[in-house]
Amino acid sequence: MNGVHDLGGMHGMGPIPREENEPVFHHAWEGRVYALDRSLAAHQRWTLDAWRHDIELLPPADYLRMSYYERWLAAMERRVVRYGFLTPEELSSGRAAPDSARGAPALTAAMVQNYGRNLASAHDPSIQPLFHPGQRVRARNLHPAGHTRLPRYARGKCGDIARDHGVHDFPDTSAAGLGPKRQHLYSVRFAARELWGEAASPRDSVYIDLWDDYLEPA
Amino acid sequence: MSARNHDHQHQAVPSDPALRVKALESLLTEKGYVDPAALDALIDHFETKVGPRNGAKVVARAWVDPAFKRRLLADAPAAIAELGLIRHQGEHLVALENTPSVHNLVVCTLCSCYPWPLLGLPPVWYKSTAYRSRAVIDPRGVLREFGLELAGDVEVRVWDSTAEVRYIVIPERPAGTESLGENELADLVTRDSMIGAAKVSGPRP
Numbered sequence: 532m533n534g535v536h537d538l539g540g541m542h543g544m545g546p547i548p549r550e551e552n553e554p555v556f557h558h559a560w561e562g563r564v565y566a567l568d569r570s571l572a573a574h575q576r577w578t579l580d581a582w583r584h585d586i587e588l589l590p591p592a593d594y595l596r597m598s599y600y601e602r603w604l605a606a607m608e609r610r611v612v613r614y615g616f617l618t619p620e621e622l623s624s625g626r627a628a629p630d631s632a633r634g635a636p637a638l639t640a641a642m643v644q645n646y647g648r649n650l651a652s653a654h655d656p657s658i659q660p661l662f663h664p665g666q667r668v669r670a671r672n673l674h675p676a677g678h679t680r681l682p683r684y685a686r687g688k689c690g691d692i693a694r695d696h697g698v699h700d701f702p703d704t705s706a707a708g709l710g711p712k713r714q715h716l717y718s719v720r721f722a723a724r725e726l727w728g729e730a731a732s733p734r735d736s737v738y739i740d741l742w743d744d745y746l747e748p749a
Numbered sequence: 750m751s752a753r754n755h756d757h758q759h760q761a762v763p764s765d766p767a768l769r770v771k772a773l774e775s776l777l778t779e780k781g782y783v784d785p786a787a788l789d790a791l792i793d794h795f796e797t798k799v800g801p802r803n804g805a806k807v808v809a810r811a812w813v814d815p816a817f818k819r820r821l822l823a824d825a826p827a828a829i830a831e832l833g834l835i836r837h838q839g840e841h842l843v844a845l846e847n848t849p850s851v852h853n854l855v856v857c858t859l860c861s862c863y864p865w866p867l868l869g870l871p872p873v874w875y876k877s878t879a880y881r882s883r884a885v886i887d888p889r890g891v892l893r894e895f896g897l898e899l900a901g902d903v904e905v906r907v908w909d910s911t912a913e914v915r916y917i918v919i920p921e922r923p924a925g926t927e928s929l930g931e932n933e934l935a936d937l938v939t940r941d942s943m944i945g946a947a948k949v950s951g952p953r954p
Contacts, residue, residue, distance in 0.1 A: 617777070626776075739909045
């Protein structure tokens with residue numbers, strides 16, 4: 532979707548907020564949001580791509596106003612209802628209904644020391660790449676209304692395949708519940724001048740990770 | 750918009766996040782879906798066990814061991830597994846080497862993707878709309894804001910983390926560190942230098 536989260540190249544966002552000796556969490560509730568979110572994700576009722584899309588679906592003004600973990604919290608309040616952890620009445624009343632569904636924790640304290648992501652292998656010789664390193668490509672001019680990881684600033688621009696990252700889940704279909712549609716992912720090098728015009732440094736470039744379905748031969 | 754509608758919108762989003770989180774945690778615990786002890790353990794994990802010291806160990810090893818650096822640049826997950834820092838299979842990591850002629854900078858314009866097994870959770874600046882919007886269009890201006898002025902003949906490569914591939918920058922080893930051991934070198938390596946937002950300074954005299 533052409534959402535406000537797709538920030539690359541925008542102006543007017545102000546100076547970068549840097550902080551010396553920054554804590555991991557600024558408030559205790561931020562840590563609780565983070566841990567609660569990861570504990571729910573362990574139930575595997577949604578994909579990482581669907582999770583990201585939930586945050587993109589926040590109203591744009593809210594997205595810009597909220598802090599990072601406020602966004603997580605707002606998206607989580609929608610998600611717990613949509614995926615059946617809580618009924619809308621339970622969320623609004625704060626009380627568990629006696630006859631509603633119950634479950635067991637998917638993440639326990641003992642599992643935390645080995646906590647990590649469990650991504651599928653990128654090695655799958657049965658899926659052939661459509662492009663090869665060195666090839667000139669164009670990022671397609673796509674404007675899907677759903678989740679996508681093709682940033683607006685790259686659409687229609689030409690670049691070169693810098694490296695093949697192997698086979699990865701395709702975010703657009705994964706977020707929409709249409710399956711992983713695994714395909715090759717590449718690091719594509721775009722000259723800064725191709726993206727931003729003659730004012731950009733002729734030496735500089737931006738590397739973007741893009742899937743087969745986002746690319747066409749140039 | 751009328752004042753009435755405006756008020757209504759605010760009511761639909763309760764203001765105190767601490768209370769909202771507490772209510773969610775209490776409900777989800779009562780219904781059995783989450784274990785509060787796991788929440789405590791996860792918070793402790795990210796506050797005390799995972800952080801930029803992991804990445805600094807990788808950088809220091811790359812500085813003292815050229816063969817390790819070659820393996821790291823060719824296949825980062827395999828090289829990092831040698832150090833026992835990441836046990837999970839499937840973390841897709843790429844290491845990028847900063848040199849006198851090439852400067853790499855990592856961003857996630859679409860959200861906040863970050864190599865947390867090596868660097869911990871990202872700082873607020875990395876997740877900010879300011880950094881995410883500007884790093885790709887004005888990397889030299891961003892670096893200047895961080896106090897790093899790059900010469901015009903240095904090539905800047907910005908890496909936008911749009912997929913599940915995570916990038917870590919191997920900064921240049923500072924001059925005057927020839928006599929330092931691997932642990933002392935690791936102490937010099939900062940979080941920001943492994944994102945590409947800073948260089949590593951030599952030891953304070």
